[in-house]
Amino acid sequence: MTSPRCSSAPVHGGPDAAGVPLxxxxxxxxACGPCPEALHAVQAADATRYPDPAYTALREALGAFHDVDPGRIVLAASASEFIHRITALAAQQGSVKVVVPPHSYGDYAQAAQVRGLEVLRGDRSAAGLQWACEPSSPLGLTDPALHAWRQGDADAAWRVLDCAYVPLRLDPEGTWTGAPSRRTPSACWQLWTPNKALGLTGVRAAYAIAPSDCEEQARALTALAPSWPVGAHGVALLQAWMQASxxxxxxxxxxxxxxxxxxxxxxxxxxxxxxxxxxxxxxxxxxxxxxxxxxxxxxxxxxxxxxxxxxxxxxxxxxxxxxxxxxxxxxxxxxxxxxxxxxxxxxxxxxxxxxxx
Known part of the structure; x- marks a missing residue:
């Protein structure tokens, strides 16, 4: 069914007009952050120069970290920016429906609604752009779509797994061990935002990993981005994210x-x-x-x-x-x-x- 719940102005936590909550x-x-080493890297970033517009070294390092070809790495200004960009590309390539979890981050639906796409909640049978989050927000549960995605049963042109909270799982089975888990389905896009895990949400930087057969889509997404979507501080954060310490x-x-x-x-x-x-x-x-x-x-x-x-x-x-x-x-x-x-x-x-x- 079409969702009536998302407004055009998503609600967010964090500081507001009243300032920073104590x-x-x-x-x-x-809440254990900020990570001291990551914070130091951000503070020491050279903001007097542009980053490499192709992010060559960063994409190579992220590819090695996730054991994928660097051509599958797409840099983004933030998770929200990527959500809007991939929704725009999906619409451009013919998608008319976006499937979001029953309870989920508002930007998934908002990005669809501003482009005139139909928003469906939980209807995994619908082809188009499908979203899942692992674990889900706000409830922190395993998204039921993941089983179908791992089995290759989801009939969708686009499937995106929001991995924002994968490094913050606290259950024994899924607790982060210092490297990306093989439990994450490979037949979908993965969207990573390390700033939450490192306690540095004010640094806006993210990246996505395309499925192995979607490098053409990755190039199309890169072409849709403005120049230098990630600044020097975001580059420093992502580089620090991969350090063993x-x-x-x-x-x-x-x-x-x-x-x-x-x-x-x-x-x-x-x-x-x-x-x-x-x-x-x-x-x-x-x-x-x-x-x-x-x-x-x-x-x-x-x-x-x-x-x-x-x-x-x-x-x-x-x-x-x-x-x-x-x-x-x-x-x-x-x-x-x-x-x-x-x-x-x-x-x-x-x-x-x-x-x-």
């Missing part, structure tokens, strides 16, 4: 995040929030025990707390929380109790329960 639960950035830092940070996540889940349960179970990532969704969530979120903001309202994901009454350090969690507890008062405002049974969803 305790920002609204983004999925690695940076990968070791990331692996170590996942152990810390796992402990913080367990504590944060327990805190939210203690507050009486209903949890969406099964998140594999450094974030999860919860339904706060309140009937006035919108005004409560506004009231939390001056107290230094920002949560991500999940209404734009199709989950009204729900928030997505990135995992933060214990001090931030304690601040969330104190602010929530201050806003609601000692008795709180219990959510009616017809809206939800305080048990795991």
């Amino acid at each position: 305790f920002d639960f609204s983004t999925n950035s690695n 940076v990968q070791q830092w990331l692996v170590h940070s996942l152990r810390t995040l796992s402990g913080w996540k367990a504590r944060q889940l327990a805190l939210c349960t203690d507050l009486g929030w209903a949890m969406h179970a099964g998140s594999l990532a450094n974030y999860f969704c919860a339904q706060p025990a309140t009937t006035t969530l919108q005004s409560d979120l506004v009231a939390l903001r001056p107290r230094g707390i920002k949560l991500r309202d999940a209404t734009s994901f199709g989950l009204p009454g729900t928030v997505r929380l990135g995992v933060l350090a214990p001090a931030a969690q304690d601040a969330l507890r104190a602010a929530w109790q201050a806003v609601l008062g000692p008795a709180g405002r219990t959510i009616p049974h017809s809206i939800g329960s305080r048990e795991t969803l």
